[in-house]
Amino acid sequence: MKIAIAGGTGLVGSALCDMLLADGHELIILTRNRDGKQGKDGLTYVEWLNENSHPEKNLEGVECIVNLAGESINNRWTESTKRAILQSRLDASSEIARLISKLDDKPRVYIQASAIGYYGTSETDQFTEKNSHAGSDFLAHVVSEWEKAGEKIDKQGVRTVYMRFGVILDNRGGALPRMVLPYKLFAGGNIGSGNQWLSWIHIDDVCRLILFAIENETMEGAVNATSPNPKKMGEFGKTIGSILHRPHWIPLPAFVLKALLGEMSMLVLEGQYVYPEKAVQHGFQFQYENLQNALQDLL
Template sequence: MNIAISGGTGFVGQSLTKLLQDKGHKIYILTRNNSRYENGIHYVQWLKDGTRPELELDNIDAIVNLAGISLNNGRWTKKQKKAIYTSRMNATLEIVRIMEVLKKKPNVLVNASAVGIYPTSTIATYAENVSDYATDFLGRTVYDWERHAKRAEKLNVRVALARFGVILGRDHGALPSMLLPYKLHVGGTIGSGEQWLSWIHVEDAARAIYFAITNDNINGPFNVTAPNATRMKEFGNTIATIMGSCHWLPVPSFAMRIALGEKSVLVLEGQHVLPNVLEKHHFEFKFPHLKEALENLL
């Protein structure tokens, strides 16, 4: 297949690109840099004045949209929140525009999303059929992100919305910063410790995207989380056990709110999210349990 990826040089994008190349697919990565062909990948310039990426994407079978400024980059100031929001909306609307002008439409758009669309709770569980959405900054951002992606359905393109949980990777994503206190032997429970962490190994995240590309029955949202979510206290204890470190110094909620501001919601609050759609279609997780995922990464 010919597969185009926006955000292909990012954390998840790199893992997905490697997977697709290993399976023999032809990859087109949308980039703000100049168009070029390098290491078997077609890099196509976009989102710059005068660029017409559609001219190089006339035979695409699938598009994966992972573009957007990371939630982990910097404090959530008013300016940063605007950048987080607009980067996602602009990229998604541009992808829809590209598809509109292509004579041959791709079969599927797999668009990134996030479990932040669900309200935070220590008692509720959320599957894809839930329509109770969060109304905070992250919830509104994800809702609009999905709404723009679904415009592609009017072009008879199947749209699959990958609602990612916390993606665990060795060198990128949230895990490296979460490991630091344990490397210094000052790790401990963050906040109450009762908040849920719906996580996914980066390798399974990439495999789930590929699964959605190749499975015509996956439409709309699908949660990209491991089937065994964990509470934050258990997450910290598991890290400490694997690293042979301590889990003794608690980090109170007020300290995290002072340090991170509004972004503290990412670690102080969470959702228990179930990957019902993936399991219904018999997706096999390589890392369904936290201990084996962390052992692999650490």
């Protein structure tokens, strides 16, 4: 299959490319800067989102486009950063909509990254894809607008999937190395109350679920990319400590994180219980349903 990926060099993009290339797929990576990027068997880099770039010339025959592009949310949320987080996602989705409109042979499916931040936060509610109302915080607003931008592609007759990622566990980057570090220093413990839900997913299951959505023609709309077994933050920390043979004992109070990170502290101080109902109903088999097994594999 010929697949184009925007954001193919990030955490998910890199792992997804490795998996797809190993399976024999042909990949086109859409990138702002091709400098130093060398193509190889099955992999081509194509410049986009620059004034003189015309990537549509290289996209004829593409059967799927995966959009993982967007400014990282893991920087302190100043007003300018928040604008960049939202606008980078809207720009990428709008450009892909434009590119598809130029193609004579349109792709069969469009996969757009999204996030469980859509649902807002709660210690008591449980969310599935049936929850159609976005939350009221900054992340919920970003995700809601991001998915609305993807509707331009859906309206062109391309099956569209919004992959709502939970907290992705990967030992090469993302949240996990930061969460593990205090335990390695014998300083791990509850973050905030420890009662906030953490809806997590192993990086391998993220990539497998994306491929499953590409191949499964009945899957469309929002899809929660989370394990079926969310854990509370305190239990998550205790599991890390158990695997690393380190104590879970020194709490990190909420006010300290709020002072250090500002509004961005909500990423770890607040959470939501998100169940991947659509993936389960469509028969997707998680390789890592259990947190203990996932962390043992990664740590």
